[in-house]
Amino acid sequence: MSAEGVAAWLLALLAANGTSMFDCFCNQSANRELSYSEEVIGLDYCSSHRFYSLFEICLKPGPAPAWMAAVARLVPVNSGLELPQPELEGRWATGDEGCGGVLAAIHELSWEEAIELACHLVCRIPADCIDTCSLQGLNDTEWNAESLTADHVRRPVLSQLVNAVQRITTAIVASRRCDDYQYIHFGADTSNRTALKAKVQVRLESFSTYWRNSAQLFSLGVTYISQLFIPLAFEHMGNHTNDQQLHEWVKNMKHLRNILDTKLRGWLHDVQAVSELIMNYKIEEEKDQPGNFVLSEPHLYDEVLDYHEQQLFLRDNFSALCENQQPQASQMFGLADALYSVYRSFRFNTLQTLPYAITNTIDEAWQLEDQSNATLNVDTDCMQLLANALDHPTCPLEELPPETIKQRQQCRVQLWDDMVQRRPHIPVTSYLAYTQRANVNLCLLAWMTANSLSICQDVPFSITQSVRDARCYFDTPNNQSCLESKVTDAICSVSRAILLLKCSDFYSSERVKHCSVGLILETKDRYGSLKYISYDERRPTRTTLNYKDSLNRATLKYKNFKIDFLKPLEISFIAVNFVFRLLTAAVYVYLPVLRNLPGKIFLSFQITGIIQILCSEVVYRMTGVPDLPTIVLIDSSLTLLSCIWLNTFCYQMYACVRHLRLPNDLLPAEASEVFRRQVLYALMPWIIACTVCTAFEKTSNYYLIHSRVIFLVCISLSVAFNLLCLGLAGYLFIRNRNSLQQLKISTNNKFASKKQLVFMSVKAVILSGIGVIIRIGLHQAEGIAQLVYYVHIATMVQGPLLFVFFICNESTLPVLKNRLLALWYPDIIVPGQELCSSAERNLANRINVQFPTAEISL
Structure with missing residues (x-):
């Protein structure tokens, strides 16, 4: 037979019977001197599918872990090596149609013909696997303690799955080798650009076919890896587990199988996505430069796979966490990591540069x-x-x-x-x-x-x-x-x-x-062996x-928005704040002298603060009702209402100074009517603001910022109004005092003592609402939970401050003390009541230069 006839006969034999007819060549050529043509076939077809690598965290010195032997079983082997040598010799006859004829024919091939045959052999492997590697009837296998311990159930299924994974792995690697041949033989002639365009189009189609076939094979491999995971692990690390622990072991392995399947499915999705998008590659002629072609490549598609995680690190991340639950956790996670690494280590070809083709990426600037x-x-x-x-x-x-x-x-x-x-x-x-x-x-x-x-x-x-x-x-x-x-x-x-x-x-x-761990096939081991063949250490920089x-x-900084060890301190401060606010409100209700118009307004401010504490710090903290967004809305609205009460109070102070009228000048009926009008004026803007904020916040979370801005603006305007009223009151007082000095009116009475000045200054700061703005400003310190928590605790001292500066002064405290003494000792004569007639007492009050009630109210 001529050389051309030998090559044609081998190709016809390959087309008719597949690659199985050539497997005996790999076995027979192991230990003898080879010709050039045999070396080409041996290198490209026999040797290229016997080595696979994975990447693992370097193991400590000691015995090899059990997962290494388990992964070694997945090393692909040629079908011819699965049979004993006597059976091989019986199966492959020495005639023209048998192994001897194949060996003789390969020996007669020229170097170029051997390369062509090797190309056809390698490309036939994935094509055969796509048709024959799919297994039927194994999808319903449910692994439990009974099925795993039954050798007649487990071993046949595991054998089929292992064999299928071996063939699929071989086919995936062969598919890449086949595409390499396609590129090597591309050899585009740049002289004829029309022919070049057609040839490039053929290359694009073959490249798309390569990715599509690889994705199909990869999908099968992922499916079978998930199915064999439990029985493979049982044979190598779970078969010594006692019956009591086996049920828990199977349960844990199912969880781990789901994790592995989830990780592999993500990688599979990437491969399938790239295979579909590569079909969109187009070669077009440039409009500005006729004769030049542009290859439009979709954005990043095959290159973006480099960002995919290369290792799972399940063993490093979770072994210590799972030791109590599963003593073999390290081995189990090691097997999952290794199986993932085997399939993740497959490298897929990218489209190499084509002559006269400029690779453009679409919309790459965004990244x-x-x-x-x-x-x-x-x-x-x-x-x-x-x-x-x-x-x-x-x-x-x-x-x-x-x-x-x-x-x-x-x-x-x-x-x-x-x-x-x-x-x-x-x-x-x-x-x-x-x-x-x-x-x-x-x-x-x-x-x-x-x-x-x-x-x-x-x-x-x-x-x-x-x-x-x-x-x-x-x-x-x-x-x-x-x-x-x-x-x-x-x-x-x-x-x-x-x-x-x-x-x-x-x-x-x-x-x-x-x-780098190599999976190496050795003829003395049916399943192959797994050894460290190279060591690549990269320490973290x-x-x-x-x-x-x-x-x-x-x-x-995002941990513990509530600091646990400060909780007792917070509860103590909240309790003190609540008690002193309640005492302050009780004093204003109890003393008739404080029931004037400013007193009623200040009492409303106190009641609002008490309700805010009950809602935000007591009810919500104890019961969790209502939900957090609702209680935030309530808390913010009550803060605004407190500021509005301060607005009314400060305006009354300004009105008293402007009209030179004391709060007690109003008759009780007139004071009540003015108070009701002031309450109406205060509640109207508050209800409007709360309604608008509630509508924004409840309509959609997207409008949450609008409601908060409205609250913040309203609170800021309220504080600004307080400052304006206090500033005007101070200005009017200074102007009136200067006017009296110009009239040459003098008196020996001082304006106020240092203690009274301190009290009035602190009262002005409290009534201005500056503390609310400072507290809100400090709350903007996002990310520093402990600092903001300290600010929150500090605001709880407002109750004691209100009690000290509004009750414990030289005018109110004596009145309160006398009233309380009168309750315990009815016969005691308090100061101001020792005169014998009301006329004399009225006369004494009129000539008294100090006006305690006026000072109390202001």
Whole structure:
């Protein structure tokens, strides 16, 4: 047979029978001298599928872990090596149609013909596997203690699955080799550009076919990896477990299988997404430069796979957490990491540069903008949940309570809602409002959300979907219909893309030290062996260590918005504040001299403060009713009402100085009528502001900032009005005093003592409401929970201050003391009552230069 006839015969044999006819060549050529053609076939077809690598954390010196032997069983072998040597010799005859004929024919091939045959052999492997590697009837296998311990059930199924995974793994690697051949033989002639365009189009189609076939094979491999995970682990690390522990072992392995399947499904989604998008590659002629062709490549598609996580690190992250629950946790997690690494280590070809083709990426500029300094306003309960999840991670093998799962899902929805609306800083009008919302760095939020210990463990990590979702988020923030992820998964997907592509200060690609582990096929071992063949240690740089430390420190400020060890102190201050406010209100009700118009207004201010304490600090803290947003609305509205009462009080002070009229000059009926009118004036703007804020806040969370701005503006205007009234009152007093001095009117009585000046100054500060603005301003110190908590505790001293400066003065305290003494000792004669007639007492009051009641009211 001529050389051309030999090559044609081998190709015909390959087309008719597949690659199985050539497997004996690999076995027969192991220990003999080969010709050039045999070396080509041996190198390209036989040797290229016997070595696979994975990346693992370097093991400590000692015995090899059990998972190494388990992974070694998945090393692909040629079908011919699965049979004993005598059976091989019997199966392959020495005639022209048998192994001897194949060996002789390959020996006669030229170098070029051997390369062509090797190309056809390698390309036939994935094609055959797509048709024959799929298994039927194994999807319903439910692994439990009974089925695992039954050898006649477990071993046949595991054998089929292992064999299928071996063939699929071989086919995936062969598919890449086949595409390499396609590129090598591309050899485009640049002289004829029309022919070049057609040839490039053929190359694009073959490249698309390569990705599509690889994705199909990869899907099968992921399916079977998940199915064989439990029986494979049982044979190598679970078969010595006693019956009592076996049920718990199977339960934990099912959880771990679901985790592995979730991780592999994310990688599979990426491969499938790229295979679909590569079909959109187009070659077009440039309009400005006829004869030059442009290859339009979709945005990042195959290159973005480099951002995908290369290792799981389940063993390092969770082994210690799960030791109590499962003593073999380290081995179990090691097997999951290794199986993931085997499939994740497959490298897929990219489209190499084509002649006269300029690769353009579409809309790539969006990813170049660094978002490391961007901030976002989010729900603090969810931030607390993220911080707690990172600070106190749980073993993933545990079954989380349904309420915990529901809480995590609700937080994912809430955080996504916050991210979509991109709320800026929301003004804080109370301490409760501070505990409701928090400003967080966007990249830090993405890191806390997408961390492997956080709330996204059950969401597959697909970098291609994350990129799509992130582009949707950044390009069309008000229209999220383009998102592929579910609402409950969107925050996880977008956070991963933000962290990888937009946070240069928060993401580091440095890895801890790792070793390259080779899976090597040896003929003496049917399943092959697994050994360390190279050692590649990359220690984390100082920059990486500082980066990780900064992230851990950054999350600390979102922990414990309530400081536990300060809780007794807080309760004590709240109780003291409530008691003294109640005492102050009781004194104003008890003393007739304080029941004038300013006294009634001040009493309304006190009652409002008491109600605010009862609602915010007692009822809500004890029962949790109503919900936090509602109680924040109530607390803010009562703060505004307190400021409005101060407005009315300060206006009465200004009116008294302006008209030179004392509060007691009004008759009781007239005072009551004026008070009712003042109450109406105070409640009207308060009701309007509260109604508008409630409407904004209850309509949609998006309008939350509007309600807070309205409250803050109203409180600020109220305080400004207080300052204006107090300033006008002071100005009028100074002007009147100067006028009296010009009239040469003099007196020996001083204006006031130093103690009285201090009391009046402190009263003016309290009545001005400056303390409310200072407290709100300090509450804006986002991220420093302990400082804001101290401010909150400090505001609880307002009750004692009001009692001291409004009751314990030289005018009110003696009156109160005399009234109380009169209750205990009815016969005692108090000062001012020793005269024998009311006429004399009235005369004494008229000539008295001091007016205690006027001073009390002012």
